[in-house]
Amino acid sequence: xxxxxxxxxxxxxxxxxxxxxxxxxxxxxxxxxxxxxxxxxxxxxxxxxxxxxxxxxxxxxxxxxxxxxxxxxxxxxxxxxxxxxxxxxxxxxxxxxxxxxxxxxxxxxxxxxxxxxxxxxxxxxxxxxxxxxxxxxxxxxxxxxxxxxxxxxxxxxxxxxxxxxxxxxxxxxxxxxxxxxxxxxxxxxxxxxxxxxxxxxxxxxxxxxxxxxxxxxxxxxxxxxxxxxxxxxxxxxxxxxxxxxxxxxxxxxxxxxxxxxxxxxxxxxxxxxxxxxxxxxxxxxxxxxxxxxxxxxxxxxxxxxxxxxxxxxxxxxxxxxxxxxxxxxxxxxxxxxxxxxxxxxxxxxxxxxxxxxxxxxxxxxxxxxxxxxxxxxxxxxxxxxxxxxxxxxxxxxxxxxxxxxxxxxxxxxxxxxx
Ligand SMILES: Nc1ncnc2c1ncn2[C@@H]1O[C@H](COP(=O)(O)OP(=O)(O)OP(=O)(O)O)[C@@H](O)[C@H]1O
Ligand SMILES: [Mg+2]
Numbered sequence: 001x002x003x004x005x006x007x008x009x010x011x012x013x014x015x016x017x018x019x020x021x022x023x024x025x026x027x028x029x030x031x032x033x034x035x036x037x038x039x040x041x042x043x044x045x046x047x048x049x050x051x052x053x054x055x056x057x058x059x060x061x062x063x064x065x066x067x068x069x070x071x072x073x074x075x076x077x078x079x080x081x082x083x084x085x086x087x088x089x090x091x092x093x094x095x096x097x098x099x100x101x102x103x104x105x106x107x108x109x110x111x112x113x114x115x116x117x118x119x120x121x122x123x124x125x126x127x128x129x130x131x132x133x134x135x136x137x138x139x140x141x142x143x144x145x146x147x148x149x150x151x152x153x154x155x156x157x158x159x160x161x162x163x164x165x166x167x168x169x170x171x172x173x174x175x176x177x178x179x180x181x182x183x184x185x186x187x188x189x190x191x192x193x194x195x196x197x198x199x200x201x202x203x204x205x206x207x208x209x210x211x212x213x214x215x216x217x218x219x220x221x222x223x224x225x226x227x228x229x230x231x232x233x234x235x236x237x238x239x240x241x242x243x244x245x246x247x248x249x250x251x252x253x254x255x256x257x258x259x260x261x262x263x264x265x266x267x268x269x270x271x272x273x274x275x276x277x278x279x280x281x282x283x284x285x286x287x288x289x290x291x292x293x294x295x296x297x298x299x300x301x302x303x304x305x306x307x308x309x310x311x312x313x314x315x316x317x318x319x320x321x322x323x324x325x326x327x328x329x330x331x332x333x334x335x336x337x338x339x340x341x342x343x344x345x346x347x348x349x350x351x352x353x354x355x356x357x358x359x360x361x362x363x364x365x366x367x368x369x370x371x372x373x374x375x376x377x378x379x380x381x382x383x384x385x386x387x388x389x390x391x392x393x394x395x396x397x398x399x400x401x402x403x404x405x406x407x408x409x410x411x412x413x414x415x416x417x418x
Contacts (some may be wrong), residue, residue, distance in 0.1 A: 006072065006073050006074065007073060007074050007075075007076040007077075008023045008024060008025050008035055008036075008071060008073035008074070008075060008076070009023075009024055009025070009026075009075070009076075009077045009078070009079065009184070009381075009384070010022065010023050010024075010064055010067055010068075010075035010077070010078045010079075010181065011024065011032075011078075011079050011080075011081070011377055011378075011380040011381045011384070012060060012063065012064065012078055012079070012080045012081065012377075012380075013081045013189060013192070013374075013376045013377035013380060014042070014045060014048075014050065014056065014060065014080060014081065014082055014083075014172075015042055015045065015048070015083070015189075015213055015214065015215075015376070016042060016045050016046065016047060016048055016083075016213055016214040016215030016216065016236065016238065017041070017042055017213065017214035017215070017238065017335070018039055018040065018041060018042050018214075018373070019038075019039070019040055019041075019042050019059045019060050019062075019063040020037070020038075020039045020063065020369075020373075020374060020376075020377040021037060021038045021039070021060075021063035021064045021066065021067040021075075021377075022034050022036075022037050022067065022365075022369075022377050022378065022380075022381060023035045023036040023037065023067040023068065023070070023071040023073050023075065024381050025073070026385055030385055031362065031364070031385075032363065032364070032381035032382060032385060033364060034363075034364055034365060034366060034369075034381075035070075035071035035072075035073055036066075036067045036068070036069070036070030036071025036072070036073065037066070037067050037070060037071075037366070037369060038062065038063040038064060038065065038066025038067040038068075038069075038070065039063065039066075039369075040059055040062045040063045040066065041059065042056075042059050043055035043056060043058055043059040044056035044057075044058075044059065045059075045215070046215060047084055047085070047215040047216050047234045047236075048082065048083035048084025048085070048189075048213070048215055048216040048218075048232070048234075049084045049085075049086065049165075049168060050082075050168060050171040050172070050175075053171050053174055053175060056171070056175055057175050057178050057179070060175055060179065061178075061179050064078070064179060064181070075179075075181050076181065076182060077181065077182045077183075077184045078176050078179070078181040078182070078183055078184065079183075079184050079185040079186070079187065079380055079381075079383075079384040080172050080176065080183065080185070080186050080187070080380075081186075081187050081188070081189040081192045081376050081377065081379075081380040081383075082164070082168060082172060082186065082187075082188070082189060083188070083189035083190065083211075083213065083216050083218045083232060083376070084168070084215075084216050084218075084232055084234070085216065085232045085233075085234045086126075086164055086165035086168055087129065087162065087163070087164045087165075087188045087190070087218075087230060087232060088126075088162075088163055088164075088230060088231070088232075089160050089161065089162050089163070089227070089229050089230040089231075090120070090160070090161050090163070091158070091159070091160060091161075092117040092118070092120055092131070092159050092160070092161045093117060093156065093157065093158060093159070094113045094114060094115070094116030094117035094118075094119075094156065094157045094159060095113065095116065095154060095155070095156040095157075096109065096112055096113045096116060096154065096155060097153065097154045098152055098153055098154060098155065101152060101153035101154070102151045102152055102153050103151065103152075104149055104150065104151055105138065105147045105148055105149065105150050105151075105152055105155060106148060107148050109155060110136065110147055110148060110155070113136070113155045113156065113157045114131055114133045114157050114159060115131065116157075117131050117133070117157050117159035117161060118131045118159075118161055120161060122163055123163070125165055125166050125167070126163040126164065126165060126166065127163065127164060127165075127166045127169055128161065128162075128163060129162040129163055129164040129169065129186060129187075129188065130161075130162040130187065130188070130191075130387075131159050131160075131161050131162070132159060132160045132161075132162065132191075132226065132227050133157045133158070133159045133226075134157075134158045134159060134160060134224070134226040134227070134228075135157065135158040135226075136155060136156070136157050137155065137156040137157065137158070138150055138152045138155055139152045139153060139154060139155075160226075160227050160228065160229070160230075162188055162191070162230060164186075164188070169186060172186050184384065185384050185387060187380060187383050187384065187387075188218075188220075188230055189211065189218055189376040189380075190209065190211055190218035190219060190220040190230050190232065190376075191220055191227065191230065191379070191383060192375075192376045192377070192378075192379035192380040192382075192383045193209055193211040193218065193220070193333050193334070193375040193376045193379050194209040194220045194222060194227075194331075194379065195379035195380075195382045195383050195386075196333070196357075196359040196360060196363060196374075196375040196376070196378040196379030196382065197209060197331055197333050197357035197358070197359065197360065197375050197379070198222060198328075198331060198357075199360075200225070201328070202222070202328040202331065203222045203223075203225050203226070204224065204225045205223075205326075205327040205328050206221075206222060206223040206224075206322065206325065206326035206327050206328060207221075207222050207326050207327075207328035207329060207330070207331050208220070208221045208222075208313075208317050208322070208326055208329070208330050208331070209221075209222070209330075209331045209333065209357075210313055210330050210331070210332050210333070210334075210337075211333050211334040211337075211375060211376060212236055212237055212309070212332065212333075212334040212335070212336030212337050213236045213237065213334045213335060213336060213373075214236045214237055214238040214335065214336075215234070215235075215236045215238055216232050216233065216234055216235070216236050217232065217233040217235060217236050217309055217312075217313060217334075217336070218230075218231075218232045218334075219231045219232065219233070219313055219316050219317070221316075221317060221320055221322060221326070223322070223326065228320055228322075229316075229319070229320050231316035231319075233309060233312040233313060233316070235305070235308070235309050235312070236309075236334075236336055237259075237334075237335055237336030237339070239305055239309075240259055240263075240301075240302050240305045240306070240336075240339075241255045241256045241259055242255070243301050243302075243304070243305050244258055244259055244298060244301050244302070247297075247301045248293055248297065248298065248301070250278065250293070254278055254281050257278075257281045258276065258278060258281070258293060258298055259298075259302065259339075260338075262276050262293075262295055262298060262299075263298060263299060263302045263339060263340070264299050264302070264339065264340040264341050265299075265302060265303055265306050265339050265340065265341040265342045265344070265345040266299065266303070266340075266341040266344065266345060267296055267299035267300045267302075267303050269341070270295050270296050270299050271295070271296070272294075272296040273296075274294070274295040274296065275292050275293065275294060275295070276292070276293045276294075276295050276298070277291065277292060278291055278292070278293050279291040302339065303345075306339070306342070306345060307349070310345070310346060310349065310350065313330075314350050323350070323352070324350075324351060324352055326352065327353075328353065329346075329352040329353030329354050329355070330346055330350070330352055330353070330354040330355075331354075331355055331357050332346075332354060332355065332356045332357065332372070333356070333357045333358070333372040333375040334372055334373060334375065334376075335371075335372060335373040337356045337357075337372045338356070338371075338372060342354070342356065343355055343356060356372060357372065357375065358370055358371060358372050358374075358375065359374055359375050359378035359379065363378045363379075363381065363382065365378055
């Protein structure tokens with residue numbers, strides 16, 4: 001493990017199939033610069049939920065160690081992205097009078113009104129994970145993006161509050177403590193994925209980011225430049241693999257290869273007589289199983305599960321009355337989005353535009369990480385650098401060569417919204 005004078009921040013996406021750690025420093029403009037990375041198979045995580053802390057520690061520490069080695073930096077601070085069904089959102093509202101007003105609004109006032117939106121009776125076993133202000137209202141006037149310095153008697157906020165299971169949040173703390181890395185922030189993977197793939201225009205017009213991973217499909221819905229709702233469907237691309245294994249009676253690792261190499265979401269486009277010779281695919285212990293597979297049947301199994309997942313995704317978007325009303329449609333990301341013809345499937349069945357997205361180029365990921373699987377990890381870097389509450393905790397160290405600045409420094413003077 002690298003041990004020297006230079007420190008970085010490590011962004012860790014704890015996924016169901018992989019743990020991705022990106023070591024980065026922030027440049028003077030507040031952009032993350034990736035210095036190294038580690039991606040390893042996940043352990044102790046099921047459907048995005050940490051089920052075995054010890055096993056998770058093993059995988060996460062291996063990913064972080066690789067990120068340290070490849071960067072030559074020490075992970076003094078970490079930010080963690082988690083997903084799964086236990087993460088949810090609710091709309092909230094906060095208001096404060098400005099004592100002895102009218103007077104000028106300070107950043108402190110804005111922070112205070114936003115924090116008031118988090119004063120809620122939460123469901124049992126849930127804890128506050130974040131508050132995202134959608135709007136700041138100054139003396140009844142909506143849409144005040146930069147309220148600091150305005151003269152007013154009261155400010156209000158319309159916000160989205162993110163909550164997560166208390167045990168899961170504690171598990172993250174335990175894991176990072178064992179790694180001797182200061183945990184500077186915990187974020188919902190769905191928000192991070194959206195930060196990596198959505199353009200400002202898509203956020204403004206309205207879009208749903210659908211991060212189809214191995215165990216979960218995380219959804220974040222945006223409109224009017226800001227988050228409206230988070231949701232998660234406890235199914236992902238690994239469910240497709242398991243279906244293939246069961247229906248075609250092949251081992252799971254062979255099913256995975258069949259899915260990735262020959263799968264499509266559109267069986268109608270496949271020659272119904274096409275037969276795949278699966279005998280050459282590595283099958284681990286069960287080498288004698290599964291030789292000739294009908295490609296058409298394979299794709300029908302895939303289509304059925306995709307239909308089920310997308311039906312649930314559509315229901316979550318519809319819960320906000322926004323199905324068919326998001327001009328930028330569905331932006332797919334995560335490993336499951338690599339299934340050929342998935343956007344076409346969505347366009348045909350849900351009647352909404354769809355595209356597959358990788359992390360945006362300005363996040364500067366190295367070429368070997370430029371895949372939809374890395375969206376949540378890449379967006380995690382940006383999310384933490386934009387977060388005012390992280391600024392309160394984090395004191396990221398400098399790497400002189402890069403003149404990198406800590407999270408706190410970077411947020412000085414930034415606006416409170418977005
Ligand atoms: N070319 C491909 N076609 C279809 N599926 C693919 C392809 N490549 C990878 N996948 C699937 O993507 C999944 C992994 O995606 P990803 O890395 O985004 O998941 P994760 O972040 O580990 O899981 P989660 O977000 O659910 O916790 C695996 O199930 C894998 O089979
Ligand atoms: Mg994921």
